[in-house]
Amino acid sequence: MLKKLGYFFSLLFILSLSLEAKSLLYKVSSKTSTVYILGSIHLAKPELYPLAPEIEKAYRSSDVLVLELDPTSAESSASIQKSMFSLGLYPQGKSLSSQLSSKTYTALKHYAAKTGIQLDQMEGMRPWVVMLQLSVVEMMRLGYSPELGIDQHFLKKAKKDKKSIIELETAQEQMAVLSKDDKDFQDKLLFYTLKDMKELEPILNEMFISWKKGDASSFDEMMSKSIKEDPSLIIIYDDIITKRNYTMTARIEGFLKTKKNYFVVVGSGHVVGKEGIISLLKKHGFTMTQH
Numbered sequence: 001m002l003k004k005l006g007y008f009f010s011l012l013f014i015l016s017l018s019l020e021a022k023s024l025l026y027k028v029s030s031k032t033s034t035v036y037i038l039g040s041i042h043l044a045k046p047e048l049y050p051l052a053p054e055i056e057k058a059y060r061s062s063d064v065l066v067l068e069l070d071p072t073s074a075e076s077s078a079s080i081q082k083s084m085f086s087l088g089l090y091p092q093g094k095s096l097s098s099q100l101s102s103k104t105y106t107a108l109k110h111y112a113a114k115t116g117i118q119l120d121q122m123e124g125m126r127p128w129v130v131m132l133q134l135s136v137v138e139m140m141r142l143g144y145s146p147e148l149g150i151d152q153h154f155l156k157k158a159k160k161d162k163k164s165i166i167e168l169e170t171a172q173e174q175m176a177v178l179s180k181d182d183k184d185f186q187d188k189l190l191f192y193t194l195k196d197m198k199e200l201e202p203i204l205n206e207m208f209i210s211w212k213k214g215d216a217s218s219f220d221e222m223m224s225k226s227i228k229e230d231p232s233l234i235i236i237y238d239d240i241i242t243k244r245n246y247t248m249t250a251r252i253e254g255f256l257k258t259k260k261n262y263f264v265v266v267g268s269g270h271v272v273g274k275e276g277i278i279s280l281l282k283k284h285g286f287t288m289t290q291h
Contacts, residue, residue, distance in 0.1 A: 023038075023052050023054065023055060023214040023290075023291055024038060024039030024211060024268055024271060024272075024290075025038045025039075025054060025214075025290070025291040026038075026278055026288050027288070028256065028287070028288050029256075029287075030257065032256075032258065032259045033257070033260060033261060033262070034061075034062075034261045034262075035256055035264060036058040036059075036061075036261075036262070036263045037264045038055060038150070038263070038265050038266070039211065039266065039267070039268030039270075039272065040149070040150040040151055040265045040266060040267055041150055041208070041211055042150075042151055042267060043136070043139050043140070043144040043145060043148070044145065044148040044149050044150065045143050045144055045145070045148060046148060048148065048208075048212075049153070055291075059154060059157065061261060062262055062263035063163070063260040063261050063262070064163065064164040064166060064260055064261070064263070065154055065157075065158040065164070065165045065166075065262075065263050065265070066165075066168055066255070066262050066263065066264040066266075067165065067166075067167055067266075068168050068174075068248075068265075068266050068270075069168075069171060069174060070165055071171075073167075076170070076171040079170070079171035079172055080171045080175065083171065083175035084129065087175055087176075088125060088129040088179065089124050089125060089129075090124050090126060095123040095124060096123050096124075096125070096130070099127075099183065100127065100187055100190070101187050101191075104127075104187050104190055104191040107194040108194060111134070111197060117134075126179065126186060127189055127190035128178040128179055128186060128190075130190055131189050131190045134193065134194070134197070135193060138197060138200055142200065142201050142204060151265050154265055168248045168251055168252075168264070168266060169247070169248070177239055177240055178240075180239060185236060189236065192233070206218075207268075211268060214290065216272040217272075220273045220274075241269060241270065242275050244270065245275055245276055245277055245280060246275075246280065248266065248270065249277050249280040249281060249284075252264060
């Protein structure tokens with residue numbers, strides 16, 4: 001069970017199939033358009049494939065592939081690189097040791113010593129960059145690869161099929177969320193990631209199993225329990241997840257006003273829950289079918 005939000009943050013940004021149950025694939029239709037929404041895992045293992053036939057069928061029947069972000073596009077790639085330099089590094093005179101709370105910096109030192117990471121090489125990086133790097137490295141150590149992520153799977157297909165590819169968000173929007181200029185926000189983001197790093201493997205395994213079963217309630221339960229255990233994290237959760245859900249839902253509603261069919265691949269954490277994309281669409285009067 002996901003006990004803290006630290007890993008949830010990481011999984012949802014870097015992020016977190018049907019065997020005998022349903023998948024996290026939903027279908028919503030208007031008079032002119034059909035939109036398929038697939039909850040994604042951004043880093044995965046080889047055993048995730050092949051995907052369920054209904055998922056591949058939904059992709060084939062769609063005119064447009066929609067991703068949270070296409071990091072391979074020239075515009076997004078340039079924006080990410082620029083943001084990493086302008087928003088991901090401290091100005092001269094500031095560093096992790098001077099900006100982090102003693103509690104968080106001590107946790108970082110202990111983790112660096114345990115894993116052999118050179119802390120001095122990270123001193124100039126802001127906490128959100130360190131959080132992402134440490135999480136991805138640990139996930140890859142456990143056998144999860146970004147190249148095997150569902151987003152990448154369909155991105156490669158769409159390019160081969162010459163299918164239109166659009167983004168739900170811009171790189172600037174995503175970077176702005178993570179790089180929020182709030183010292184307490186940044187400190188908590190890194191602290192909760194470090195605090196439970198040793199629990200990452202069972203957390204990932206449980207999320208992996210829940211995704212395979214299409215168990216949306218399990219994802220929702222994991223998130224809800226985390227916030228109940230530490231209500232102060234709701235502010236961070238709102239910035240990283242909830243506010244983005246409303247923005248992405250509005251854009252999906254825009255797709256439903258067109259005459260094309262869309263296949264939307266978005267992190268599973270954005271799909272489930274009372275303020276997840278699926279629930280928001282239902283509140284706006286759309287009928288949803290889970291496959």
